[in-house]
Amino acid sequence: MANIQIQNVHKSFNDIHVLRGIDLAIPTGECVILLGANGCGKSTLMRCLNGLTYPEQGSVVVGDQDMAKTRGRRLRRQRQRIGVVFQHFNLVDNVSVFQNVLYGALGQQPGGLATTLQALAPQSLRQRAMQCLDRVGLADQATQPCRELSGGQQQRVAIARTLLQAPDVLIADEPVASLDPRAGRAVMELLIDIVRERGMTVLCSLHQLELASEYGDRVVGMKAGRIELDAPRHELDRDTMAGLYQGVVRVDEQQPTPADTALAYSA
């Protein structure tokens, strides 16, 4: 089990100051939904939690390790405990659904790739992978190549991959943004069920406000690289959430443009 402690995190790309002093603590087992307009820094923050990018300043502690300082073998061991679900699924297109699920064990299996290939994996691992696939309702598609699946199905495969990885922490970066409303809701439902079963600590970004208050224990809102909103789900109101999308929201803009102002008034 693991909790998350983010303190005073700053991150810049070239001249753009993307994260401008982020403080955020997530206790073990809590599900936090992250809101914010395009380009406000959500993905950058979430990538810091898995060592996919590093902040210049501050600490990103997951469990007992500061991800901002972890590299090499220790980073790989720590990453096994931190699952990531991506907006664009990030499956390997040219291999089977089953093989993609098996890849979830790449970090843990001694022998790495050799023992996670469909043909070479130990029977116990194959069995577990099949259970994960069954849990997301895709047992029948096991031998299909991934590229033949619909978006919703592909995200389920990605979830099954994370399920086999069995992390303590789940980072989900807009897991339903590429899906239609119905498929998106179904995938969100599945994801939340799974994290509740496993007691995972969750940070999940979304663009759908109605899903946020429905699935999160707590909602955190970002605006232009800072945290502007942090409230338990029953204290949320629509106006504060809508405020996240008005005025200067992106990290790469200075003044609101006329178009933004017009949008803000029409909203």
Added chain:
Amino acid sequence: MSQYQEAANTPTPPSRYQRPSLFACIVVVVFLGLLTKGVMATDVTLARLASGAVNLVDFVGRALPPKLDDLDVIGGAMLETLYIAIVGVTAGVVLSVPFAFLAARNTAPHSLIRIGTRFLIASMRTIPDLVWALIFVATVGLGPLAGVLAIVMDTVGFAARFFSERIEEVHPGPAEALASTGAGRLSVIGGAILPETLASMTATSLYSVEKALRSAVTLGLVGAGGIGVELSAAMRLFNYNKALTIILVILVCVLIFEQLSSAIRRRVI
């Protein structure tokens, strides 16, 4: 139509022709200069072309009919050429895979290694196969081994470059997803990048085989084994009838081989 004329402040479309840039003008002038100078320097004159044509007819006349007595020797030499190509290309393609991963931006362990590997591949490619053959004839002696080594160099120079370009085009998402589970570098390459590049690598390898067969034919001219040795001997002894047979055998074999290879290539992609 009239509604367009009424709108007085419609922005005008861009003009139809663009003035060529200074850079384009310089390139054209330099090219034309080199072309005229080149035609003079290489002594391309109508008179010489005409006499060449006459000599060509004369050569064909003397080479006809092709002499078929030595067909077994020629066939043996052609087979040796085929072996040189196959052995050289196989070794070259196998070597190209690690070279390509070391040279691709997204898989190289360090930028210095990447630059070093790129330089190595580029030198293998820019030194022509005939020059490699000359070098290996000098180092390992006359015969097919020199030819095989020359083909290896030529194949790595060509295939490793194409492989690494293909590797760099692979979408980074899946590799990132595998890395995020704690997978090591080799697992990420084998699990996410290799499956996405395998088809294109196979096609490039088959094309390398065709290319290698053509160059294996010429390598014999400098003594690196195969049918080229027979051809150069026949030409030097003015045994034009035999030379014609050899050329025909090469033509048929290379054609059959190319057809075969491109048929396989079409099925792979």
